[in-house]
Amino acid sequence: MEQQLSKRLTAIYEALLARYGPQAWWPGETVFEVVAGAILTQSTAWENASKAINNLKRRNCLSVWAIRSLPQEELAEIIRPSGYFNSKAKKLKAMVEWLDDMCGGNIEQLARIDTLSLRSKLLSVYGIGPETTDSILLYGLGKSVFVIDAYTRRIIDRQGLTPAGGTGYDDYQKLFMYNLEDDTVMYGEFHALLVKLAKDACRKTPLCSVCCLSNECLKNIERGAP
Ligand code: SF4
Structure with missing residues (x-):
């Protein structure tokens, strides 16, 4: 841990928490809702993903079992508000197939697998990149990983x-995981505050x-940072 970096990151976290307060992330009543939300919010605002989730809920389709049973075209129609709905339907289907293989669809059991091994397995699922993987690990399964997105990079x-x-x-x-305490709750809060x-x-x-x-920032902007 580099003391200087650690201090800067901690100061950023504390300033954001003082300004905005706890963000209560991730909105989701079940682990599978977090998994589905992490896929549905890819390349779109959360508001659109949320509409797709509500559509799934209204039809009683927000479960491993229901997604497994739905024809892909029908699933795509239900999640249309999330954008890229054909591709996301394929990804949801691929995720459910993977969950069936890994844990018979009993998603909570994944939490027992060690983080690195689970992360690399999730990354092998069709359409699941590092940001989606880490969102599932952190907010769905309570694993200690830091989620990076375009907002985080910019700040x-x-x-x-x-x-x-x-x-x-x-x-x-x-940068975050080497220079902050290993604290799942803080990681989740910090990412939400950066967003x-x-x-x-x-x-x-x-x-x-x-x-x-x-x-700190104004000095860097004057120097021409993006
Ligand atoms: S660039 Fe401006 S808005 Fe962004 S973190 Fe720095 S001071 Fe804040």
Whole structure:
């Protein structure tokens, strides 16, 4: 752990928590709802994924069993509001097939598998990348991993904390996981707070005058950070 980085990240977390309060993520009543939500929110706003989830709930189709039984075309129609609905229907089907193989569809049992091994297995499922995988692990199964998304990268870059070793998903993830205490609750809260900040102030065109992290950032923006 690098003390300087650790202090900066902790200060960012504390400032965000003080400004916005706990975010109560992830909205989902069951582990499978988190899994489905993580797929449905790919490349779209949560509001659209949420409409698709509500459609599934209304038809009593938000379960491993129901998705397994539904024809893919019918599933695609139900989740249409999430966008890319044909592709997402295929991904949901692939996930359910994987869950059947791994744990007979009894998803809670996955929590018993060690995190690294489960992560690499999830990454092998059709259409499931690192952000979706880590969202499922953290918010669905309570595993200690940090979720990286485009918002996180933007804020970290503007804060002048771009990882020295590279700019891939894993580089940003290590920045957090190597320099913060291993704390699942805090990881979940921190990611949610970064999303909140990106929507509230750290937009494509940032509203730095209303941002609680402006002290360090403004120096970097003047230097031409993205
Ligand atoms: S000060 Fe501006 S660029 Fe920095 S995190 Fe806040 S909104 Fe983003």
